[in-house]
Structures are given as C-alpha cells and as structure tokens.
Amino acid sequence: MTETTTPQTLYDKLWQSHRIREDADGTALIYIDRQLLHEVTSPQAFEGLRLAGRKPWRVDANVATCDHNVPTTSLEGGVSSIVDPVSRIQVQTLDRNAAEFGILEFPMGDPRQGIVHVVGPEEGITLPGMTLVCGDSHTATHGALGALAHGVGTSEVEHVLATQCLIQKKMKNMLVKVDGQLAPGVTPKDVILAVIGQIGTAGGNGYAIEFGGQVFRDMTVEGRMTVCNMAIEAGARVGLVAVDDKTIEYVKGRPYAPKGELWEQAVESWQSLVSDEGAVFDKVVEIDGSAIEPQVSWGTSPEMVGPINGCVPDPDKQADSVKAESIRHALQYMGLTPGTPFVDIGVDYIFIGSCTNSRIEDLRAAAEVVKGRKVADSVELAMVVPGSGLVKQQAEAEGLDRIFLDAGFEWRNPGCSMCLAMNADKLPAGKHCASTSNRNFEGRQGAGGRTHLVSPEMAAAAAVAGRFVDVRTMMQEASA
Amino acid sequence: MSLQKFTKFDALVAPMDRANVDTDAIIPKQFLKSIKRTGFGPNLFDEWRYEDVGQPGVDNSQRPLKKDFVLNQPRYQGARLLLARENFGCGSSREHAPWALKDYGFDVIVAPSFADIFFNNSFKNGILPIVLPAETVEQLFQAVYAQEGYSLTVDLENQQLVQPDGTTIAFDVDSFRKHCLLNGLDDIALTLQQSDEIKAFEADYRQRAPWLFADNASV
Ligand code: SF4
Numbered sequence: 040m041t042e043t044t045t046p047q048t049l050y051d052k053l054w055q056s057h058r059i060r061e062d063a064d065g066t067a068l069i070y071i072d073r074q075l076l077h078e079v080t081s082p083q084a085f086e087g088l089r090l091a092g093r094k095p096w097r098v099d100a101n102v103a104t105c106d107h108n109v110p111t112t113s114l115e116g117g118v119s120s121i122v123d124p125v126s127r128i129q130v131q132t133l134d135r136n137a138a139e140f141g142i143l144e145f146p147m148g149d150p151r152q153g154i155v156h157v158v159g160p161e162e163g164i165t166l167p168g169m170t171l172v173c174g175d176s177h178t179a180t181h182g183a184l185g186a187l188a189h190g191v192g193t194s195e196v197e198h199v200l201a202t203q204c205l206i207q208k209k210m211k212n213m214l215v216k217v218d219g220q221l222a223p224g225v226t227p228k229d230v231i232l233a234v235i236g237q238i239g240t241a242g243g244n245g246y247a248i249e250f251g252g253q254v255f256r257d258m259t260v261e262g263r264m265t266v267c268n269m270a271i272e273a274g275a276r277v278g279l280v281a282v283d284d285k286t287i288e289y290v291k292g293r294p295y296a297p298k299g300e301l302w303e304q305a306v307e308s309w310q311s312l313v314s315d316e317g318a319v320f321d322k323v324v325e326i327d328g329s330a331i332e333p334q335v336s337w338g339t340s341p342e343m344v345g346p347i348n349g350c351v352p353d354p355d356k357q358a359d360s361v362k363a364e365s366i367r368h369a370l371q372y373m374g375l376t377p378g379t380p381f382v383d384i385g386v387d388y389i390f391i392g393s394c395t396n397s398r399i400e401d402l403r404a405a406a407e408v409v410k411g412r413k414v415a416d417s418v419e420l421a422m423v424v425p426g427s428g429l430v431k432q433q434a435e436a437e438g439l440d441r442i443f444l445d446a447g448f449e450w451r452n453p454g455c456s457m458c459l460a461m462n463a464d465k466l467p468a469g470k471h472c473a474s475t476s477n478r479n480f481e482g483r484q485g486a487g488g489r490t491h492l493v494s495p496e497m498a499a500a501a502a503v504a505g506r507f508v509d510v511r512t513m514m515q516e517a518s519a
Numbered sequence: 520m521s522l523q524k525f526t527k528f529d530a531l532v533a534p535m536d537r538a539n540v541d542t543d544a545i546i547p548k549q550f551l552k553s554i555k556r557t558g559f560g561p562n563l564f565d566e567w568r569y570e571d572v573g574q575p576g577v578d579n580s581q582r583p584l585k586k587d588f589v590l591n592q593p594r595y596q597g598a599r600l601l602l603a604r605e606n607f608g609c610g611s612s613r614e615h616a617p618w619a620l621k622d623y624g625f626d627v628i629v630a631p632s633f634a635d636i637f638f639n640n641s642f643k644n645g646i647l648p649i650v651l652p653a654e655t656v657e658q659l660f661q662a663v664y665a666q667e668g669y670s671l672t673v674d675l676e677n678q679q680l681v682q683p684d685g686t687t688i689a690f691d692v693d694s695f696r697k698h699c700l701l702n703g704l705d706d707i708a709l710t711l712q713q714s715d716e717i718k719a720f721e722a723d724y725r726q727r728a729p730w731l732f733a734d735n736a737s738v
Contacts, residue, residue, distance in 0.1 A: 073731075082554030099734070202707060204717060308727075
C-alpha cells in the first residue's frame with residue numbers, strides 16, 4: 040500500500056473490501072459474510088432453492104431464529120401452541136428449512152432465540168468489518184459494530200443463499216455528526232428521533248449514514264445499536280459507527296466471536312474500521328447534542344416528533360400545504376388537537392421492547408425509573424418484552440423482572456411482539472401507546488392503534504404518570 | 520429459481536380489458552402471508568374471479584365463480600398470453616404478482632405500458648412482458664373478441680408475434696433480458712456464471728479474514 044491513497048470513509052472501506060467486481064455503470068457484485076434469517080421473509084427463498092435444486096453456497100454463513108410471529112405469553116406448548124395457523128406454519132417452516140439445509144437455528148424454546156437484530160450482536164455472530172444482510176429493514180442495527188449491514192428482499196435472500204453475493208450499486212456517504220454532551224435523562228433513542236425530526240424520513244435516501252462525533256464516541260455499543268437501528272426511519276438502508284475500543288470490548292468473548300490467535304488477527308484488522316482523516320462525505324449534518332431533549336412522537340411518521348416540553352403542532356401555521364395536510368391527517372388519526380402540550384396526552388398502553396430498545400441496558404434504564412413506583416391505574420396494559428431469551432435471563436438475574444412486576448408491568452417472553460403485532464400482542468383501536476419501537480405508522484401496532492415513539496426511560500415514566508412526562512422531572516423528584 | 524427456456528410456442532390469448540390493473544387486484548394482500556412462491560395461480564385476480572372473499576388455505580375449487588369474469592369463460596381456458604391495457608402491474612412491489620400470473624399459466628403479457636417494478640419482476644420470474652403501441656393492442660383486442668381460439672405464436676428469438684393469418688408484429692426486448700429468457704437464466708443463474716470469480720475472491724478473502732470462516736474457527 041502506498042502513502043498517497045485518498046482518504047476513505049468507513050463505508051468506502053467496507054464496500055471496497057467486499058467488492059468482487061464492479062461494472063462501468065456502477066453495478067457491482069458484493070460478497071456477503073453473514074445472512075440472518077427469520078420466519079417471515081425466508082420461506083419463498085428456501086422454496087426457490089428447492090425448486091431449482093440448488094444448495095446454499097456456504098451453509099456456515101447463515102443463522103436463523105424466529106421472532107415476528109412468536110407468542111410472548113406462555114412458551115410451554117412450543118411451536119404448536121401458536122394459535123394463528125399462518126403464524127404457526129411460518130415458524131414451523133423455518134425450523135424445517137433450517138434442518139433440511141443444515142443451517143444453525145435458535146428455535147422457540149432455545150434461550151438464545153429472540154429478535155434477530157438482538158441475537159446477532161449478542162452471540163458474536165455480527166462482527167466488525169462484515170457485510171451482513173437479513174430480509175428485514177432494521178438490519179441497519181448491526182452497523183453499530185462497524186459492519187456493513189442492510190435489509191434485503193426475499194429474492195435477494197435467495198440470491199445470497201445460493202451465491203453468497205448481492206448485485207448492488209454503491210450508496211452515497213452521509214455523516215451525521217452530533218457533538219457535545221447529552222444531558223442526563225437524554226438517551227440514544229432521543230438522539231436518533233431528534234436526527235430524524237431534523238432531516239426527515241427521506242433525508243437519508245440513497246445514503247449510508249455514519250454517525251460520528253462526541254455523542255456517539257461516548258455512547259455504549261448497545262446505544263449505538265438503537266441509533267443505527269433507526270437509520271432506516273431516516274431513509275438510509277445503512278447506519279454505521281466507527282470501531283473503537285468499546286466495540287472490541289463488546290465483541291470479546293461472545294460465543295461466535297473469534298478466539299485465540301484469530302481474535303488477535305481480527306482485532307488488528309478491525310482497528311482500521313474508521314473513516315480516514317479528511318475523508319469526503321457527500322453530505323454532512325451537524326447537530327448540537329447538548330441541546331437535545333427527551334423526544335416523543337405525536338404523528339404517524341417517525342419525523343413527526345418533538346421535545347417532551349413542546350406541543351402538538353398546528354397545521355394551519357404550516358406554510359407548506361402538503362405538510363399541513365399530512366399533519367392534519369396524522370392528528371385526525373392520532374385523535375390529537377393542535378396546541379395540546381405533549382405532557383397532557385394520556386397513555387393507555389406501554390410497550391417496552393423491539394429491536395430498537397429491548398437490550399439489557401434498555402431494561403435497566405426503564406427499571407431504574409419504575410423502581411418503587413406503580414403503573415398508573417389508567418394504564419390498561421404495560422408490558423416489557425426482552426429482545427432475546429438471554430436478555431430475559433440476565434434481567435431476571437439482576438432482579439429487574441421483580442421491579443417491573445411489582446410496579447404492575449407484565450414480564451413477557453422474547454420476540455417482536457407489539458412492535459408490529461404479527462403475533463397476538465395488538466394495540467386496540469383508539470388507544471395511545473408509549474412505545475420504545477421504531478415505527479408509528481397507522482395500524483402498525485394494531486388497526487387504529489395510536490403509537491408514540493419514546494425512549495425506555497420515557498415509556499417507564501409515562502407508565503407511572505399515566506401520561507407523557509419529562510423523565511428528568513421524575514428523576515429529580517427521586518433524588519430530592 | 521431456475522427458469523424454463525423460452526422456446527417458440529403458440530399461445531392462446533386472453534383479454535384483460537382494463538387499464539391500471541394493480542398488483543392488489545392481481546393477487547390480494549391476504550395471500551402474501553403464504554410461505555410459498557408457487558400455488559398462487561388459483562387466487563390470481565381473486566376478487567374479480569370469485570363471488571366470495573378468498574382466504575389462504577381454502578379449497579378454491581369449491582368456491583362460486585363469477586361467470587362473467589373473462590378468465591372464467593370456457594373459450595379462454597389454457598391461455599398463455601394475457602392481453603392487457605396501459606400501466607399493467609401498478610401498485611406495490613410484491614413479487615407475488617408475477618408468481619401468481621406464472622403459476623396460473625401466463626408466460627407472456629402484452630400491453631401498451633407496464634409499471635416499472637412489475638416489468639422487471641416479470642423477467643425475473645420467466646414472464647415476457649411485451650410493450651406494443653396502443654393501436655396495435657386495440658387491434659389485437661378486436662381480433663381476440665372476433666375469433667374464438669385466437670392464438671399468437673410467440674417467437675422471442677426473432678422478436679415477433681405471428682398472427683393466425685401469418686402476418687407478424689415485431690417487438691422490442693432488452694438484449695440481456697432476451698438472452699436470459701432464451702437460456703432459462705434467472706438472476707441467480709447469472710451470478711453463478713461468475714462462480715470462478717467468486718471463488719477466487721473467497722480464497723483471497725479467507726487469507727485476509729480467516730475468522731469469518733467457521734472451519735477456521737479455533738473453537
Ligand atoms: S422488533 Fe419490530 S422492527 Fe424489529 S425486527 Fe421485529 S418487527 Fe421488525
């Protein structure tokens with residue numbers, strides 16, 4: 040290597056190290072290191088393989104688990120206890136396909152089963168410097184470890200199974216730089232919601248976003264996962280954070296992480312997984328981290344979000360008529376009146392879970408707020424759904440389950456649950472839910488359900504107050 | 520999925536005389552929960568075709584048919600070419616739409632225009648979408664209605680449709696897509712043609728990042 044190489048972004052490096060060929064028009068063949076499979080988007084891919092008499096190119100590059108359809112109540116009866124026949128068949132089909140093709144699977148009942156984006160990093164299956172895909176848009180999560188990770192469609196799942204490659208065009212580079220220091224009570228979720236509020240849900244279209252700056256350097260690896268998870272809600276298929284000591288510390292010792300000499304070798308190579316000094320980004324967005332407040336979404340798109348001490352916006356004061364119309368439409372769906380302070384919005388349901396916020400740190404943070412308090416009487420259901428069986432075990436070992444149960448929360452089994460309501464957990468029509476998930480689209484958590492996206496701390500505080508509340512005031516009361 | 524080679528064949532023509540046929544009409548959303556990519560044929564155009572509302576897992580042969588619906592008419596049974604109007608296949612990107620058309624038995628769709636994603640998805644699944652001028656399409660509709668059993672010979676090699684009276688209608692097709700259809704190549708088969716290149720990359724990559732290959736793991 041010569042000294043004169045042009046500075047590269049982290050994305051450039053990952054792209055280049057996996058590029059098998061690139062045609063003049065920019066169409067490239069990219070090598071894929073890892074594919075995660077779940078029950079919803081893989082069946083047709085496996086069937087395609089079977090119909091064509093093909094085998095996976097590299098069986099060991101694939102890992103499967105079920106998450107979208109699994110019940111979060113009792114797991115006693117195993118797969119056969121899933122009531123909805125369509126859900127049950129999808130889960131059974133994954134089990135059958137994994138067995139037939141010899142793919143490693145964490146099935147229902149295995150403590151390692153859980154939301155695919157929680158399981159990958161937790162098991163050391165996701166590693167820095169990898170290309171990783173999954174038939175799910177929140178695959179961006181894994182970029183928190185300095186991996187090039189994104190969602191793919193079912194045809195592409197099959198393509199990767201059969202060839203270990205993807206046909207792709209390179210994305211553009213965007214840097215979202217958040218400097219300064221977050222105030223106490225302000226979390227990674229608030230950072231990413233604030234970013235989406237600023238750049239909009241289409242702001243990242245066509246870009247791979249790298250999250251850089253003091254705030255992300257200070258953030259834990261799990262916090263970075265929360266941020267990268269929602270890159271897709273900012274329009275970007277890829278979110279990335281540079282590798283540092285925290286990343287390496289996080290990966291070390293995980294079941295599928297390299298060991299011994301291979302570990303040393305891997306770590307040495309991972310050190311270079313940062314954007315070079317002077318690397319050029321096509322777009323740079325700078326945000327002052329110290330000014331970010333706890334966020335709450337009020338509408339039906341993740342960009343319809345604001346600081347907790349704000350108010351529901353007035354469409355009549357919006358100059359852009361298209362925007363005004365979409366605000367009007369959203370407020371009608373959400374049953375909200377312009378000018379209502381967010382802290383006056385009552386909550387009926389609390390959902391702490393999803394691939395955005397169901398890791399151990401999320402549960403600890405929520406438990407900290409809930410501790411010694413009770414869920415308000417007006418709240419109909421408050422539930423905690425850990426991201427994986429191992430997160431659940433860890434939380435129980437720390438006594439977090441007791442804290443939640445004592446406060447009146449339900450303590451559930453791992454899965455996607457009410458994030459998209461494909462299993463039995465559904466938000467009823469007209470009910471307001473403080474949710475730690477990532478999408479507040481109409482009907483996402485159940486037909487007619489009204490979702491407000493918040494951090495685990497804010498969801499916990501809302502559970503106690505029965506309405507949205509600035510978690511910082513609650514924290515002050517506690518320490519007073 | 521590997522595809523059948525697109526040889527020259529005679530195709531009975533069925534008319535779908537509506538503009539903007541969307542993917543939700545082609546295959547309604549309740550069938551997207553299926554775990555298969557075959558078996559969608561009986562639910563193609565489900566809402567237009569049956570009196571009742573279709574559900575996955577129901578025996579379609581027992582369901583009451585809408586007698587007037589074009590594909591339910593005896594004269595169009597066994598059709599392989601669907602004659603359609605402008606903007607065919609608009610709506611969502613679901614690949615279930617071409618799966619359903621193919622599974623029903625359509626290999627060719629002729630229309631004045633197609634929705635973009637549907638157009639591409641068709642080729643990927645072994646369906647040839649042909650764009651012809653609106654007047655030509657109109658003439659074909661007249662001919663189909665006028666003559667029971669009206670068929671066209673599809674000759675992809677020479678890029679023409681041959682009418683019963685021997686006259687031909689030429690059509691355009693992307694040469695790459697034509698090559699794929701003629702040779703029964705899908706995207707995967709195409710990538711697999713570069714197997715040597717992939718293997719060479721892999722061998723080198725294994726040296727650079729041995730920890731990513733399970734058989735190298737020291738566990
Ligand atoms: S938790 Fe929600 S967003 Fe995440 S993978 Fe499951 S359904 Fe998708």
